[in-house]
Amino acid sequence: MSVPATSSLAPAMTALNELPTDVLNVICTWVNATDRESLVQLALAAPLLFAPAVSASLRAHAVWGLTVSYCPDFGTEIVCSTNDTFSLVGPVGQYQVGSFAAQIDETKRSIVLDKAGHPRWFLLLPQRDMNRQPFSSDLDGQMVLDGASATWSLVPIRAASLQYFTIQRNYEGNRSSRFIPPLCRSLRIIGLVSIINQIQTSILDTVTSLMLDGCSLSMITETQQFFRVLPRTLRSLSIDVMSYYHGQDSAVVLLLENLPRSLRKLSIVLNGSDLASVVWPRCHPCLVKALPKLDHLESCTLLTSTSPASLVQVVQALMHCPRLDQLALRVAVFDEAEYLLCAQLAQLVPTGLGQLQFDVDLRHSNGEIALLRPLKLTLPPAQRNLTVTIPKWHPEMGRILPLAPTLTRLSLMADSPDVDVLF
Numbered sequence: 064m065s066v067p068a069t070s071s072l073a074p075a076m077t078a079l080n081e082l083p084t085d086v087l088n089v090i091c092t093w094v095n096a097t098d099r100e101s102l103v104q105l106a107l108a109a110p111l112l113f114a115p116a117v118s119a120s121l122r123a124h125a126v127w128g129l130t131v132s133y134c135p136d137f138g139t140e141i142v143c144s145t146n147d148t149f150s151l152v153g154p155v156g157q158y159q160v161g162s163f164a165a166q167i168d169e170t171k172r173s174i175v176l177d178k179a180g181h182p183r184w185f186l187l188l189p190q191r192d193m194n195r196q197p198f199s200s201d202l203d204g205q206m207v208l209d210g211a212s213a214t215w216s217l218v219p220i221r222a223a224s225l226q227y228f229t230i231q232r233n234y235e236g237n238r239s240s241r242f243i244p245p246l247c248r249s250l251r252i253i254g255l256v257s258i259i260n261q262i263q264t265s266i267l268d269t270v271t272s273l274m275l276d277g278c279s280l281s282m283i284t285e286t287q288q289f290f291r292v293l294p295r296t297l298r299s300l301s302i303d304v305m306s307y308y309h310g311q312d313s314a315v316v317l318l319l320e321n322l323p324r325s326l327r328k329l330s331i332v333l334n335g336s337d338l339a340s341v342v343w344p345r346c347h348p349c350l351v352k353a354l355p356k357l358d359h360l361e362s363c364t365l366l367t368s369t370s371p372a373s374l375v376q377v378v379q380a381l382m383h384c385p386r387l388d389q390l391a392l393r394v395a396v397f398d399e400a401e402y403l404l405c406a407q408l409a410q411l412v413p414t415g416l417g418q419l420q421f422d423v424d425l426r427h428s429n430g431e432i433a434l435l436r437p438l439k440l441t442l443p444p445a446q447r448n449l450t451v452t453i454p455k456w457h458p459e460m461g462r463i464l465p466l467a468p469t470l471t472r473l474s475l476m477a478d479s480p481d482v483d484v485l486f
Contacts (some may be wrong), residue, residue, distance in 0.1 A: 181222030
């Protein structure tokens with residue numbers, strides 16, 4: 064008697080476009096945070112993927128892949144013709160898939176505005192012809208190709224749908240740079256932007272995230288009215304300073320004196336010891352005073368290139384932030400005495416953190432590196448992520464470095480192979 068063979072059924076596979084909308088939204092958000100161009104390509108993969116992908120492109124700043132060396136979010140202006148063709152305006156803009164372009168009236172040479180007085184924006188898709196056929200990937204994607212259809216290459220976007228905006232020096236000559244979306248939640252300003260005062264008198268109340276990337280203190284000084292009052296609902300403030308001129312050392316103070324209690328993330332990056340030596344002494348007392356009032360602060364980044372002693376009071380002030388979960392510190396060491404102070408600073412780091420970064424920078428030292436002894440730091444355990452960068456590791460660090468059982472990422476770095484002693 065033969066027994067019928069039992070067939071094992073393979074688990075049913077669900078196609079990407081058949082997933083629930085909530086799941087697709089999460090996937091598209093992740094892709095946008097990885098590579099914006101891939102997100103826009105995904106939008107065209109299936110009809111049901113189009114809406115979630117486009118929606119994700121409106122919610123958050125793009126992360127561009129390695130092939131894009133600049134931030135082209137809103138740097139393009141276009142002219143649309145009546146025969147379903149379009150062209151770029153000006154020498155700066157490029158056709159970058161995934162970025163937004165504002166429409167220009169070719170006759171009046173001005174921005175085309177909607178009924179509410181906002182620019183008409185378009186999301187740039189991969190260029191397609193009037194038959195919806197894509198062009199060869201071998202063709203140059205930085206220019207508008209002959210035969211490209213405005214209908215199938217551009218997606219009209221209402222200004223009120225854009226939840227973020229980027230202003231940068233490279234594009235400040237563009238007319239569209241002066242129009243921040245009315246419901247903007249995240250505002251990013253890159254470089255020395257001189258047109259801030261021409262945009263509006265203050266930051267929109269809708270903004271919950273403000274990023275100043277690679278900025279100059281002169282920009283803040285010259286546009287004090289714009290930065291004088293921060294939105295009461297601001298959750299994230301990032302200040303990355305690249306340069307300054309004499310007499311501008313108090314520019315950052317303008318921001319730190321008005322930190323709202325709603326702030327959850329604060330990041331201050333001072334690039335270079337010269338900048339830090341001038342600016343940080345003015346920031347230091349403001350932070351010591353402000354931090355204990357930030358009841359909701361969850362993340363604090365202080366990459367200041369200053370001595371360990373100058374951070375002691377600030378780190379002590381962080382003890383009064385009950386929700387602090389992420390902390391990143393970078394100190395610069397100029398001589399051996401300051402080098403030894405790093406161990407004392409490490410002992411003051413608040414406990415109970417989920418993520419901790421502690422960096423000791425020797426790039427600005429006075430040449431006594433050969434005299435430095437290996438460091439033995441006593442750091443509190445980080446629950447998820449621990450990153451430590453010190454020039455020379457003490458052999459006992461491998462034994463005393465606290466590693467929480469819940470740790471998911473560990474990064475140990477050194478300026479020499481001494482990190483091998485830990486293993």
